[in-house]
Amino acid sequence: MSNFQKMSQSRFFVLAVVFLVTVVLDQWTKYLIYSQFRWGESVPVFESFFAITYVRNTGAAFGLLHQAPEAIRLPFFLVVPVVALLVIGYLFYKLKDSQRWVTVALSLIVSGAVGNLIDRSRFGFVVDFLDFYVGSHHWPAFNVADSAIVVGVAMMFLDSFKKPAAASN
Numbered sequence: 001m002s003n004f005q006k007m008s009q010s011r012f013f014v015l016a017v018v019f020l021v022t023v024v025l026d027q028w029t030k031y032l033i034y035s036q037f038r039w040g041e042s043v044p045v046f047e048s049f050f051a052i053t054y055v056r057n058t059g060a061a062f063g064l065l066h067q068a069p070e071a072i073r074l075p076f077f078l079v080v081p082v083v084a085l086l087v088i089g090y091l092f093y094k095l096k097d098s099q100r101w102v103t104v105a106l107s108l109i110v111s112g113a114v115g116n117l118i119d120r121s122r123f124g125f126v127v128d129f130l131d132f133y134v135g136s137h138h139w140p141a142f143n144v145a146d147s148a149i150v151v152g153v154a155m156m157f158l159d160s161f162k163k164p165a166a167a168s169n
Contacts, residue, residue, distance in 0.1 A: 127143060
């Protein structure tokens, strides 16, 4: 087996582990909410700060574009993630094995996109339930997949500040 194959296997192992853990956790938590809560039901966890609330998100992240017509919204939210997954797949393929941080970041982004894509293809909406607020300031509900995407993007952002390694001759 060549060094390239060994190195690539380590990247794909990271992707597989992060993907499985994230998607299973995402789908399991959404299943619990979908099966145990009525739509709109909310259970306070920390009064005036955090609740578990069953929300059906027909928009993009954090409810963006939820008022767009369904004839536009559904194809858009099914096609855009697939295109994004293809682009991320290409980036993942081009990574060096030394770029472990970026490997994990892209794996989180892919996992989150797939988790929400599963919901959209099954239900036509995404199940959101993590509901944070302080007084009258309220953040839109989100889920494990959204969290994975945000953490992955933050990791990519932080990585962009890293100084490039010196080229060896």
